[in-house]
Amino acid sequence: MLSFYICLRKIPPMTEPRINPNVSVDCVIFSFEDDGLEVLLIERNAGQNRIEDDLLALPGNLIYEDETLDAAANRVLRELTGLKNIYLEQVYTFGDPARINKQKDQDWLHSIRAHPEARVITVAYTSLVKKSNFKISPSSFARQAMWVKVKEVPQLAFDHNALLEKALEYLKHKIYIEPLGYELLPERFTLAQLQKLYEAILDDHFDKRNFRRKVLRTSFIIPLNEKQKGVAHKPAGLYRFDKSKFHKI
Amino acid sequence: MLSFYICLRKIPPMTEPRINPNVSVDCVIFSFEDDGLEVLLIERNAGQNRIEDDLLALPGNLIYEDETLDAAANRVLRELTGLKNIYLEQVYTFGDPARINKQKDQDWLHSIRAHPEARVITVAYTSLVKKSNFKISPSSFARQAMWVKVKEVPQLAFDHNALLEKALEYLKHKIYIEPLGYELLPERFTLAQLQKLYEAILDDHFDKRNFRRKVLRTSFIIPLNEKQKGVAHKPAGLYRFDKSKFHKI
């Protein structure tokens, strides 16, 4: 019993972390499927008084007073979707005073926030993940979390369509600077998959031969001595990334 | 008298704008002189109780509740340095809870802020200007504003050295995407000046002939039929930018 008591004393007091009412983070999580990019959205849940026909939103929430922005983004993503240990990068900060003024957004904020009228600026984060590596398990005020094709995203809550646009633009720039494949493709992938990924992100089309030549000139995309199996056509060779062979410009 | 009265009624009541205690903006303003980049810094002024040996800082302050972040950055820059109508771009947001905890920063905050202990996240903005186009006239809590060579910047207040680094990195990326010359060079400039600008921003050196060839391949750097005058060597030809001939990638 004594040791149990001592153990209890070592547990820090369960004070609620203090919330900063003015700053939130939102996460724009992309995944790639063969027919394009998808983004992770949540369906808001207003506790008891469920609001029908509410808008989808990016996972996001207010930050705690004692956590960094990066930590907040990770926590919020985990709380709302169950996704853990995802490397997030900051994209842009949105701070229009009117960004939370739409009626539906106000209704929702009133149903879940202590200070629903407070000015909120939000810091957008983004990441690329392999859908299959993560199990979505919504909690907190997300009734559901789901992948939606980027080309089919409807009107979202707040200014979240603008956040999505900015994150896409960020991706496009970034893919020029470093290869983004290892985040999004399976460990072993075909060059056709890689090409489709580039075409999806850059919203463009490339010549197959030139693309292959360019890719194979790099030292970090490495052919394996394996082929696809069970496809109804000539099987493609498989490749992998060697992250260690890539060096930033 | 009547019309005067009516006129008075139309003037909005002089309420102080409400300040948001949790969000600030900071401006990283660069200028280019022949021997490198300079950045605009202020010397803080703690009202009566002047703190000796205080650190230099980037111009920045808390935002008002009813203004956008962009507007706040413009206002703050104007209030602190007199610089007006500068096109600012958002760079990055810094939100470490400990970023304002240095003793000197705390002392200063206590001397000027209503809530000196409040968590403050800051949104960094940057711009490139021609020094000669603007007259610096510090006011508010800036005792002085001054241009400091980027290579000679000392330790700054808060996390402002990190903000400066990030803004420099932003510049380097940006100069690959669009020519930054028109912001920083005189209307008519020599190719040597342009080359020095690129070398300053990218912190690199280029071959003169190759640089000239590359520049002249563009359609937006246009030779004038004029030469430098009064220089103690062969006078260089002058060029100008034609912004309309440049199209983003």
Place this chain on the structure above:
DNA sequence: CAAACTTAGTGTATTTTGTACACAAACTAA
């Protein structure tokens, strides 16, 4: 089991861009 279907994989010619490199010309100051 042959034919049809689907995707993989390959080479060449041309143009454009990058890179390395050295010396004469134009002006001023002494």
Place this chain on the structure above:
DNA sequence: TTAGTTTGTGTACAAAATACACTAAGTTTG
């Protein structure tokens, strides 16, 4: 007149971008 300083130029080679069409290797179907 000379010394000093910066401008302005050309060539040869290597690397990268671009345009373009057919055969090969599997599976499915009839």
